[in-house]
Amino acid sequence: MTNDNEKRTTHFGFTDIPEDEKAGKVHGIFTNVASKYDIMNDVMSGGIHRVWKDAMMDWLAPRDGQRLLDVAGGTGDVAFRFLKRAPGATATVCDLTEGMLIEGRKRAEAEALADSLDWIVGDAMALPFEDATFDRYTISFGIRNVTRVDEALSEAFRVLKPGGRLMVLEFSQLPNAAMQKAYDLYSFNVIPKMGQVIAGDSASYQYLVESIRKFPDQDTFADMIRTAGFEQVKYRNLTMGVAALHSGWKI
Numbered sequence: 406m407t408n409d410n411e412k413r414t415t416h417f418g419f420t421d422i423p424e425d426e427k428a429g430k431v432h433g434i435f436t437n438v439a440s441k442y443d444i445m446n447d448v449m450s451g452g453i454h455r456v457w458k459d460a461m462m463d464w465l466a467p468r469d470g471q472r473l474l475d476v477a478g479g480t481g482d483v484a485f486r487f488l489k490r491a492p493g494a495t496a497t498v499c500d501l502t503e504g505m506l507i508e509g510r511k512r513a514e515a516e517a518l519a520d521s522l523d524w525i526v527g528d529a530m531a532l533p534f535e536d537a538t539f540d541r542y543t544i545s546f547g548i549r550n551v552t553r554v555d556e557a558l559s560e561a562f563r564v565l566k567p568g569g570r571l572m573v574l575e576f577s578q579l580p581n582a583a584m585q586k587a588y589d590l591y592s593f594n595v596i597p598k599m600g601q602v603i604a605g606d607s608a609s610y611q612y613l614v615e616s617i618r619k620f621p622d623q624d625t626f627a628d629m630i631r632t633a634g635f636e637q638v639k640y641r642n643l644t645m646g647v648a649a650l651h652s653g654w655k656i
């Protein structure tokens with residue numbers, strides 16, 4: 406028999422919470438930040454997230470005719486880049502938070518990309534798509550927010566066609582303690598304050614930096630991708646491991 410004391414817990418930043426509360430809290434955070442999300446991304450990273458997303462496209466090598474699913478796609482950054490490199494491709498952006506998708510749809514109209522894009526509210530752990538639907542699956546700065554990462558990876562495997570490819574862009578771990586310390590000083594002291602000044606919200610950005618520290622290191626995450634069924638799993642560090650790209654194929 407299960408009672409409240411036996412409820413499964415998970416981390417929400419550095420706090421442990423019941424598993425079934427995490428998605429609601431994550432949704433609340435991204436609803437709060439949606440209208441300021443793009444500008445905050447540029448300010449906090451000094452624009453480097455753009456370089457990382459371009460590196461993702463270099464490795465992914467989009468082609469006309471491909472069907473992309475960008476999960477936790479938010480305001481559409483990754484899908485836009487994909488379509489700019491392969492104007493004959495199509496993309497579906499799926500995200501838990503409708504407010505993020507609404508911002509993205511406005512950007513798509515401004516950039517005349519709306520005809521090649523769908524925007525779907527959905528959870529990475531239970532994707533609202535048939536098996537073997539997509540050629541490419543991307544998730545950028547999204548997977549560390551998902552309650553059960555293994556379920557999201559299994560869903561990625563399920564919705565990809567045989568021959569399809571997964572690519573994950575996520576914050577990662579630096580290779581030595583001194584660099585990690587310098588990075589922690591910046592992220593724990595500066596980012597929540599910037600969030601307060603620019604978006605009037607330090608708590609959401611405190612969660613952001615805590616969630617980065619809780620995410621598994623590069624090799625552990627690569628093993629999780631293999632466990633979900635992917636083959637030829639490889640990763641590349643970006644900016645010495647501040648972020649990393651992971652790639653895997655459904656053979």
Ligand SMILES: C[S@@+](CC[C@H](N)C(=O)[O-])C[C@H]1O[C@@H](n2cnc3c(N)ncnc32)[C@H](O)[C@@H]1O
Pocket residue numbers: 428431432435476477478479480481482483499500501502505527528529530544545546547550551552
């Ligand atoms: C940091 S944003 C990343 C947005 C975009 N991919 C980018 O790289 O700029 C994280 C996004 O993940 C979404 N998200 C969090 N948990 C999710 C889940 N379980 N399923 C789908 N989307 C999720 C949030 O709503 C948010 O839009």
